[in-house]
Amino acid sequence: MQTGTTISKVRMAVELARSAGDKIGCVPTMGALHAGHLSLIEKAAQETDFVVVTIFVNPTQFAPDEDFISYPRPIEKDLELCKQAGANFVFHPQSETIYGENPQIQLCVGELASRWEGNSRPKHFDGVATIVAKLFNIVQPDVAMFGQKDYQQLAIIKSLCRDLNFPVEIVGCPTVREEDGLALSSRNAYLSPSQRKQATVLYRALCLAEKLVQDDQCSLKQIREKMLEMLVSEAGVVPEYATIVDPNTLEMLERLQQKMVALIAAKVGETRLIDNRELF
Numbered sequence: 001m002q003t004g005t006t007i008s009k010v011r012m013a014v015e016l017a018r019s020a021g022d023k024i025g026c027v028p029t030m031g032a033l034h035a036g037h038l039s040l041i042e043k044a045a046q047e048t049d050f051v052v053v054t055i056f057v058n059p060t061q062f063a064p065d066e067d068f069i070s071y072p073r074p075i076e077k078d079l080e081l082c083k084q085a086g087a088n089f090v091f092h093p094q095s096e097t098i099y100g101e102n103p104q105i106q107l108c109v110g111e112l113a114s115r116w117e118g119n120s121r122p123k124h125f126d127g128v129a130t131i132v133a134k135l136f137n138i139v140q141p142d143v144a145m146f147g148q149k150d151y152q153q154l155a156i157i158k159s160l161c162r163d164l165n166f167p168v169e170i171v172g173c174p175t176v177r178e179e180d181g182l183a184l185s186s187r188n189a190y191l192s193p194s195q196r197k198q199a200t201v202l203y204r205a206l207c208l209a210e211k212l213v214q215d216d217q218c219s220l221k222q223i224r225e226k227m228l229e230m231l232v233s234e235a236g237v238v239p240e241y242a243t244i245v246d247p248n249t250l251e252m253l254e255r256l257q258q259k260m261v262a263l264i265a266a267k268v269g270e271t272r273l274i275d276n277r278e279l280f
Contacts, residue, residue, distance in 0.1 A: 001083045003090045007138050010052065010091040014139060017088070022049035026141035026168075027087075028132060031055040032072040032186035036176035038085040040145040043173050045086030052139050053082045055092040060099075060106065061127030072186060091139070098134060106130045109156055112250060116263055117152050117274065120240055128153055129160050136166050144168050149175040149183050151261060151276040152250060175275070177203070183275045190271040194236075199268045201234040205242060206277035209262040213244075213279050220244050220253055231266055240265040240272075244279065 004010050014024055025048030027040045044051045055078055062068035075092060082090045106126055109118075113125035136144070146154050154172050161168050176184045181203030182196070191199055205227040212223045227242035243252050247261045260279040265272065 001079075001087055001090065003079060003092065005091075005093050005097065007093070007097065010089060010138060011140075013089050014050070014052065017050035023143070024048060024139065024141045025051045026135070026139050026144040027051065027053045028135050028144065028146070029053060029055055030057045030071065030186070031078045031092075032074060032189070033078045033081045034176075034184045034186065034188075036147055036149065036184040038081060039176050040147060040173050041082060041085035041087055043171065044143065044145050047171070048141075048143055050088045051086060052089045052091060052141065053087045054135050054139070055082075055090060056095075056098065056131065056135075058098075058127060058131040059095055060130055061124050063121060063124070066121075067187075067190075072189060098131070107133060107160075109160075112152070112156050112159055115250060115252075116241060116243070116245075117265065120265060125153070125156050129156060132157055132160060133164065133166070136161075136168055141168055143171060145171050145173055147175060148172045148278075149185070149275065151263060155248070155250060181207070183273075185273060187271055187273065191268060195269045195271065198234050198236050199271075199273055201231055201237055202264050202266060202273060202275045205230045205264060206262050206275060209244065210277055210279055213256070213260070216256075220256065227262070227264065231264070236269055238267045240267070242266075247278065 002013055025044035027044050029037050057071050059068055079090055107129040109125045109129050118125055158170050161170055180200050182200050209223050209227050212218045224243055228239055231237055231239040242264045244260050244262050245252055247259050261276055262279055263276045265274045
């Protein structure tokens with residue numbers, strides 16, 4: 001496995017692979033890798049010939065009061081995990097490599113970013129879209145893998161490629177969970193043992209929504225209320241939203257339809273967690 005911190009080095013490696021007829025895969029990450037990230041790398045290794053993993057804690061998607069400074073950066077451990085998962089190249093640049101000294105241009109995401117996570121984290125998705133566009137321009141992959149745990153992010157990245165004509169196939173990969181259902185997240189490391197147990201209520205609320213939809217005895221408004229009731233019943237958990245939306249527009253639904261997605265965000269102690277579940 002090769003590694004590099006410069007744009008020229010990763011481009012040279014990709015160009016060499018492409019000249020050999022390789023299909024290029026990309027897995028953008030912020031590091032602090034866990035089994036969820038590794039599943040994306042393994043999927044990319046199955047579907048492409050040359051896998052580029054990017055590790056970059058992107059400053060433009062953090063608000064001033066968020067955890068940019070304290071966000072974990074175990075680069076040596078991450079590099080070893082990438083190697084084991086089948087990566088061919090790991091690009092881990094510094095911020096000045098990506099943004100330069102005085103960047104003037106940033107993407108502005110439209111309506112998809114105006115609700116849910118966008119409402120709680122203004123400008124977050126502008127930063128996400130900008131860094132993904134930059135990484136796609138640098139790596140120029142054929143395929144890129146993203147986890148479905150960040151459902152709104154996945155929808156925005158798909159829209160990014162469609163609206164700006166990036167010739168990149170976006171593959172959404174299933175959320176990887178612990179045995180008790182907690183979705184894997186780098187931020188789970190912030191949880192104390194008791195908070196870790198409390199955090200499973202997010203998954204339990206999503207399972208409740210699925211059961212109530214299947215039973216077809218409640219309106220969507222009632223299901224949202226019952227999800228919130230379950231969340232607030234767990235000590236130390238403060239919900240931000242619990243809703244059911246259209247999988248494409250992310251607009252809140254008032255009536256049952258064939259495909260829906262339940263979305264949840266909540267604070268467990270000081271740690272903000274998100275999760276979702278597709279409902280059919």
